[in-house]
Amino acid sequence: MADHRADALVDRPRSGRPPAAPAITDARIVRQFHRDPLRLGYSTTVWTVPLLAAHLSRTHACPITPDTLRRRMRALGLRWKRPRYVYADKDPHRAQKKGGSCAG
Numbered sequence: 001m002a003d004h005r006a007d008a009l010v011d012r013p014r015s016g017r018p019p020a021a022p023a024i025t026d027a028r029i030v031r032q033f034h035r036d037p038l039r040l041g042y043s044t045t046v047w048t049v050p051l052l053a054a055h056l057s058r059t060h061a062c063p064i065t066p067d068t069l070r071r072r073m074r075a076l077g078l079r080w081k082r083p084r085y086v087y088a089d090k091d092p093h094r095a096q097k098k099g100g101s102c103a104g
Contacts, residue, residue, distance in 0.1 A: 023062035026076055029069070032056060033078055046080070049073070 032055065038045050040055070053069040056062075 020068045021056075021060075021062050021064035023060045024056050024064050026072065028060065029056065029072060030076060030078065032059075033073070 032052065033047060036045065037047055037051065037055075042051065042055075044051070049066045049070050053064050053066045056069070057064050
């Protein structure tokens with residue numbers, strides 16, 4: 001029958017939330033981060049968090065979300081900047097460099 005003691009309601013100690021992506025260790029994240037994605041068959045030269053998360057999930061058969069990967073990378077001190085493509089303005093002295101006249 002039912003146990004009517006107050007101490008039966010006390011929460012038992014437990015380990016807590018299981019680690020996210022336990023097969024994907026910090027060393028594996030760092031190792032893959034330093035590899036060139038172009039050499040691994042991707043059509044880019046830099047990792048994005050979603051691409052690296054998908055690659056790690058596929059290669060280690062253990063799903064990891066981009067948010068979890070981003071949090072773990074921040075804890076590891078891994079930083080990078082997304083490349084920005086900047087179109088250069090025309091050089092104002094181009095005509096002189098090409099041998100054009102500077103008389104106006």
